[in-house]
Amino acid sequence: MANAARTETRTEPRKRETSRAPAPDSAAPSGTENGATPPPLFETLSGIPVKPVYLPEDVKPGLDERLGEPGKFPFTRGLHPEMYRKRLWTMRQFAGFGSAEHTNQRFHYLLAQGMTGLSTAFDMPTLMGYDADHAMSFGEVGREGVAISSLEDMEILFRGIPLDQVTTSMTINAPAVVLLAMYVAVAEKQGIPPEKLGGTVQADMLKEFIAQKEWICPPRPSVKICVDMIEWCAKHMPKWNSISISGYHIREAGATAVQELAFTIADGIGYVEECVKRGMDVDEFAPRLSFFWDVHNDFFEEIAKFRAGRRIWAKLMRDRFGAKNPRSWQLRTHAQTAGVSLTAQQPLNNVARVAIQALAAVLGGTQSLHTNSMDETLALPTEEAATVALRTQQIIAYETGVPNVVDPFAGSYFLESLTDRVEEEAMAYIRRIDEMGGIIHAVERGYPQKEIADSAYRFQMQVEEGRRVIVGVNRFGGEEEISIPVLKIDPEIERRQIERVRAVRQRRDAARWEQAMKDLRDACRTDKNLVPYVLDAVRAYATLGEISDLFREAFGVYREPAVF
Amino acid sequence: MARKIRVLVAKAGLDGHDRGAKVVASAMRDAGFEVIYTGLHQTPEMIVQAAVQEDVDAVALSILSGAHMTLFPRVLELMRAAGIGDVLLTGGGIIPKEDMAALRRMGVGDLFGPGTTTTAIIDYIRGATRGDTAAAGAAGQKPARSGPAKAGSAR
Numbered sequence: 038m039a040n041a042a043r044t045e046t047r048t049e050p051r052k053r054e055t056s057r058a059p060a061p062d063s064a065a066p067s068g069t070e071n072g073a074t075p076p077p078l079f080e081t082l083s084g085i086p087v088k089p090v091y092l093p094e095d096v097k098p099g100l101d102e103r104l105g106e107p108g109k110f111p112f113t114r115g116l117h118p119e120m121y122r123k124r125l126w127t128m129r130q131f132a133g134f135g136s137a138e139h140t141n142q143r144f145h146y147l148l149a150q151g152m153t154g155l156s157t158a159f160d161m162p163t164l165m166g167y168d169a170d171h172a173m174s175f176g177e178v179g180r181e182g183v184a185i186s187s188l189e190d191m192e193i194l195f196r197g198i199p200l201d202q203v204t205t206s207m208t209i210n211a212p213a214v215v216l217l218a219m220y221v222a223v224a225e226k227q228g229i230p231p232e233k234l235g236g237t238v239q240a241d242m243l244k245e246f247i248a249q250k251e252w253i254c255p256p257r258p259s260v261k262i263c264v265d266m267i268e269w270c271a272k273h274m275p276k277w278n279s280i281s282i283s284g285y286h287i288r289e290a291g292a293t294a295v296q297e298l299a300f301t302i303a304d305g306i307g308y309v310e311e312c313v314k315r316g317m318d319v320d321e322f323a324p325r326l327s328f329f330w331d332v333h334n335d336f337f338e339e340i341a342k343f344r345a346g347r348r349i350w351a352k353l354m355r356d357r358f359g360a361k362n363p364r365s366w367q368l369r370t371h372a373q374t375a376g377v378s379l380t381a382q383q384p385l386n387n388v389a390r391v392a393i394q395a396l397a398a399v400l401g402g403t404q405s406l407h408t409n410s411m412d413e414t415l416a417l418p419t420e421e422a423a424t425v426a427l428r429t430q431q432i433i434a435y436e437t438g439v440p441n442v443v444d445p446f447a448g449s450y451f452l453e454s455l456t457d458r459v460e461e462e463a464m465a466y467i468r469r470i471d472e473m474g475g476i477i478h479a480v481e482r483g484y485p486q487k488e489i490a491d492s493a494y495r496f497q498m499q500v501e502e503g504r505r506v507i508v509g510v511n512r513f514g515g516e517e518e519i520s521i522p523v524l525k526i527d528p529e530i531e532r533r534q535i536e537r538v539r540a541v542r543q544r545r546d547a548a549r550w551e552q553a554m555k556d557l558r559d560a561c562r563t564d565k566n567l568v569p570y571v572l573d574a575v576r577a578y579a580t581l582g583e584i585s586d587l588f589r590e591a592f593g594v595y596r597e598p599a600v601f
Numbered sequence: 602m603a604r605k606i607r608v609l610v611a612k613a614g615l616d617g618h619d620r621g622a623k624v625v626a627s628a629m630r631d632a633g634f635e636v637i638y639t640g641l642h643q644t645p646e647m648i649v650q651a652a653v654q655e656d657v658d659a660v661a662l663s664i665l666s667g668a669h670m671t672l673f674p675r676v677l678e679l680m681r682a683a684g685i686g687d688v689l690l691t692g693g694g695i696i697p698k699e700d701m702a703a704l705r706r707m708g709v710g711d712l713f714g715p716g717t718t719t720t721a722i723i724d725y726i727r728g729a730t731r732g733d734t735a736a737a738g739a740a741g742q743k744p745a746r747s748g749p750a751k752a753g754s755a756r
Binding site: 161162164165167172173174175176177180181249250251289290291377380381382414415416417490493494497500501507510511523526596597598599600601 | 610614615616617618619620622623624626627628630636638639640641642644666667668670671672695697714715716718719720
């Protein structure tokens with residue numbers, strides 16, 4: 038593949054081509070223009086200072102208690118006594134583009150390559166609750182993920198895949214309840230009851246308001262619907278993760294590792310509090326809560342983040358929420374390498390970044406992992422790039438020997454000291470958010486949003502001053518840029534998807550659809566759990582956009598204050 | 602002294618990736634521009650209306666969703682129809698080079714991809730809106746963090 042990439046045409050350096058103003062020849066930042074290299078930053082990406090050498094006295098007393106054994110409270114060393122010796126992490130590559138047919142083919146391909154779990158990326162209209170033929174969907178259908186407007190699309194998406202034999206993760210939030218219902222309805226058609234379905238629906242609306250910015254309704258009704266799903270899944274889908282409380286998007290939006298950890302755990306606290314307020318027993322739902330971390334470049338800080346996260350969550354669940362079931366104390370997590378760390382310049386370098394990040398996730402004890410493709414700063418991944426990304430995980434799993442030993446860094450003076458420090462700084466944020474009245478209040482005030490934007494700006498300035506080095510971007514930039522092949526989405530997909538959703542509306546049983554829509558509309562006016570009503574609506578082929586419109590009508594539309 | 606350069610930073614369509622738009626808006630503000638930020642999920646019509654009302658020198662559109670080949674031409678067309686075809690339309694995001702070139706042929710200004718410094722964007726807008734190459738002499742200057750801040754705000 039490297040050869041294929043090298044045969045591509047040379048292109049001019051980006052800056053020369055894109056800037057009319059006189060500019061330095063390379064993309065060197067101002068700080069390095071005169072050849073003066075700024076002093077290196079001896080601190081982590083979160084700004085935690087690091088010393089040249091760590092000694093026994095750098096580890097505070099009481100380490101044994103802070104660590105516990107692997108598989109035991111507080112799970113610092115991992116969730117299972119034998120970790121990957123018994124079962125490797127799930128290699129779960131996020132895929133989705135174009136039409137349901139295209140993504141279905143990609144799923145079959147990835148399963149044939151040895152992938153062990155499916156992960157679905159939806160397009161922007163689907164993520165925002167619009168059908169393909171809505172005016173807001175113009176130009177966006179099938180571009181960033183698969184377009185799903187009705188149950189018919191979902192049936193095509195999972196055609197030929199027995200849903201009781203795979204686990205499926207769906208990255209969907211504002212209309213998550215609709216996609217969850219569609220998945221259950223597709224399984225019904227395959228003769229599989231919901232209790233046999235394994236997988237995850239992301240459904241974490243708090244991080245949407247904080248970072249990813251895909252929403253339909255304001256925070257409070259959005260969280261209410263999340264809690265509906267947690268409650269319904271606790272009763273009907275014992276193998277399903279009803280939420281994936283996500284730090285990934287928070288980090289990608291510019292947060293530091295400490296902020297990612299803090300705001301994500303604060304979101305988790307928010308959901309637990311809302312469930313408890315509804316009268317649920319914490320042990321009824323907490324074992325099905327799952328998490329999702331970003332894995333960035335700062336190798337040791339990332340490992341420390343995974344370990345500190347498990348410890349914080351275990352203590353919170355046991356001591357603050359009184360959970361008795363050890364499974365409620367366990368922070369189970371998916372991880373994905375940091376898309377934001379990849380560079381459009383010298384894209385082959387991204388393979389090395391991804392490998393190092395993936396290694397950190399494994400050393401951090403992740404339960405499942407997505408490795409990014411090297412071409413993701415340019416477009417959705419090609420099949421070849423996605424395969425290299427999967428192979429990277431397989432190399433770590435089968436060639437390096439790393440999975441043979443549980444938490445091999447335990448007892449390292451540096452790593453234990455860093456784990457403690459990350460925990461302390463995250464807890465300081467969590468206390469601040471508690472003082473504000475909890476995460477929903479903090480989000481409504483824009484507190485995490487502002488902290489993240491400030492960190493993003495600080496990082497960018499460090500890069501521009503040359504104090505943070507990005508290989509191939511502000512240092513070691515070559516004169517030639519290597520072009521690699523990128524995936525193109527056929528605009529024809531949008532037209533066909535529009536036709537299909539219109540045909541579904543024509544073809545469906547109008548009386549059944551009308552009744553289901555009326556029942557759902559009525560239920561939105563009460564505090565009833567909405568999941569069964571949405572399920573009936575999707576069975577009647579109500580579209581994603583129609584159901585989302587009912588939510589807009591009942592709960593209003595969220596508009597973010599435009600501040601920077 | 603000439604008036605400050607006024608820039609509308611805009612997010613079009615459904616794309617919620619606002620890290621880049623906010624970083625660039627902050628850097629422009631710190632470099633002495635007057636910056637108006639539209640916020641997320643704007644239609645091309647809303648963006649052009651804001652550009653007219655705010656009497657801006659440049660519209661900087663951020664698109665990371667892959668919809669650039671529909672949204673840039675639409676905004677450009679509406680700008681011309683609104684009589685502000687002479688206002689610079691620039692922007693950035695995940696935009697392949699051949700698409701950048703195609704958009705430039707239509708009359709869109711330079712577009713900036715991942716890894717661009719804020720300084721490069723600021724210098725370009727300075728040069729392109731003033732027709733003043735001397736302004737580009739500021740290339741490489743560190744943005745003054747204490748610069749005059751007329752923060753953009755809600756609409």
